[in-house]
Amino acid sequence: MRIELFYIPGSQKCANARGGLRAAAEEVNPGVIWRELDALDEIDYAVEIGVTTLPAIAIDREVAFSSLPTPRQLREALRRRATGTG
Amino acid sequence: MPLTIGKIANLAQVSADTLRYYERERLIAPAAKSAGGYRLYERDALRRIRFIKQAQQCGFTLTEIRALLALRGNGAACCRDIRRVALEKKLQLEAKIKAMKVMSKALTHLINECSADGRPLDDCPILASLERANGLKRTGR
Numbered sequence: 441m442r443i444e445l446f447y448i449p450g451s452q453k454c455a456n457a458r459g460g461l462r463a464a465a466e467e468v469n470p471g472v473i474w475r476e477l478d479a480l481d482e483i484d485y486a487v488e489i490g491v492t493t494l495p496a497i498a499i500d501r502e503v504a505f506s507s508l509p510t511p512r513q514l515r516e517a518l519r520r521r522a523t524g525t526g
Numbered sequence: 527m528p529l530t531i532g533k534i535a536n537l538a539q540v541s542a543d544t545l546r547y548y549e550r551e552r553l554i555a556p557a558a559k560s561a562g563g564y565r566l567y568e569r570d571a572l573r574r575i576r577f578i579k580q581a582q583q584c585g586f587t588l589t590e591i592r593a594l595l596a597l598r599g600n601g602a603a604c605c606r607d608i609r610r611v612a613l614e615k616k617l618q619l620e621a622k623i624k625a626m627k628v629m630s631k632a633l634t635h636l637i638n639e640c641s642a643d644g645r646p647l648d649d650c651p652i653l654a655s656l657e658r659a660n661g662l663k664r665t666g667r
Contacts, residue, residue, distance in 0.1 A: 448610050479613055487620040494614055 441518075442473040444498045446491050449478050454495050457508050461497070464511035468518040528557060528566035538575040545575070551588045553578055553595065584612075585619050 443465050447454035458476060465472045479486050479494050489501050497505040497514070504517055535542045545565075548554045554574055556565035574595070581591045594611060597603045639651040647653060 448606075448613060450606050451610065479617070483616065483620060486617055487624055490621070492614065492617050492621055494610060494617070 441469050441471070441521075442475065442500055443518075444475045444477055444501075446477050446479045446482065446486050446494060446496045446498070448494045449480055451495070454508070457495075460511045461509070461514055464515045465518060468515050469522070528568060529571075530560075531556075531565045531567070534567045534572060534575070537572055538579070540575060540579065548575070548578060548588075551592070553588060553592055585615055590615070 445454075445458060445461065447458070462474050465474055477485070479491070479496075486496075489498050490503050491498065491506075493506045495508050496503055497509065499517070499521060505513070509517070529537070531542045531545055535545050538545075545554065549556070549565075554567075554571055557568045557571070558566045560566055577595070577598075578588075578591055581594060582588075586594065590611070594608070597607055597611070636652045636655055639655065
């Protein structure tokens with residue numbers, strides 16, 4: 441599984457949330473590939489997978505959150521995906 | 527000295543109707559009305575009108591411009607907040623460009639299918655293809 445967080449460069453809110461979200465993702469899926477992408481540097485890729493608001497989180501190249509989730513929300517989304525109920 | 531709608535419209539290179547429309551959209555408001563009921567604007571309204579025009583040229587809708595103006599007047603906001611809005615707009619514009627490129631490619635394909643001869647419309651490959659596409663959509667529901 442690959443999780444990509446598209447962040448706004450310079451956003452303190454994004455910077456503060458990243459650690460907790462990454463920990464939540466690794467807790468549910470220890471082998472997860474976690475990437476943090478500067479939305480401006482990766483604009484073509486962001487557009488390709490349908491990111492239109494920031495910050496956003498994509499799971500396996502699919503936009504799962506169009507604003508920052510809480511670690512709990514991310515954990516739940518990952519669990520739903522793992523069991524095929526989401 | 528206050529400016530009439532005609533004068534400020536002329537300076538901003540927009541029509542008076544545009545200014546009335548902006549007013550209905552709560553983007554600008556006259557500073558006062560004259561005894562005769564004419565709208566009067568302060569000179570700084572010109573800066574605001576130019577801001578609106580420029581933002582429109584960057585693809586912002588009037589609703590988004592209203593939010594931008596509110597952000598501009600918010601003492602707690604900073605440059606980073608505006609940058610986020612601009613970045614999101616760019617993402618949306620790029621997504622539209624991508625969708626339009628797909629449409630253009632589909633049209634190229636249709637145009638290439640047509641030999642542009644004098645065949646009757648019943649044999650027109652472009653119309654036939656569009657009708658086929660509609661049919662597919664209908665059965666897909």
